Amino acid sequence: MQTNLAFNNHNRDKLFHYDEFHPSPHGSFLAGCVLYSTIMGEAPKLELAIPSQKEGGPAVLWQRSRARLMQPPEEEPLERPTLDEAIYLYEVALDVTQAYKFSHYGNNNSRS
Numbered sequence: 001m002q003t004n005l006a007f008n009n010h011n012r013d014k015l016f017h018y019d020e021f022h023p024s025p026h027g028s029f030l031a032g033c034v035l036y037s038t039i040m041g042e043a044p045k046l047e048l049a050i051p052s053q054k055e056g057g058p059a060v061l062w063q064r065s066r067a068r069l070m071q072p073p074e075e076e077p078l079e080r081p082t083l084d085e086a087i088y089l090y091e092v093a094l095d096v097t098q099a100y101k102f103s104h105y106g107n108n109n110s111r112s
Contacts, residue, residue: 003034006096010089017078025062025080026089033093043094050086058086 007015007030015027023031037043051060059080081089 002038002096003031005099006030006034006092009096010092014085018075024078026085029058029061029081029086030089030093033090034097037093037097043090043097046087046090049090050083053083057083 007027010030015024015030016022017024033044033049036049043049050058056063062080
């Protein structure tokens with residue numbers, strides 16, 4: 001549910017593959033940040049979520065994880081998020097997960 005909220009709070013043009021069903025690298029990154037924040041109860045550290053330009057920038061995430069690109073091998077690879085785009089997507093994920101947590105659990109963040 002929170003991933004859907006995050007996708008609806010962003011320009012959907014870059015979030016999906018050409019088939020408008022599978023996530024693009026932008027969509028995968030956004031979904032990953034939302035899922036991590038939801039499961040762990042806090043956002044990943046920025047330097048973990050987005051490698052520095054010195055380390056290769058956001059594009060290195062696909063190399064490190066050997067993440068599968070949801071596209072036929074004969075198609076040109078979709079572009080990866082730039083550093084600025086990755087930071088923006090990270091912030092969208094944080095905003096959505098914090099708003100969801102606050103609306104469901106109140107200011108004390110307890111589930112009781």
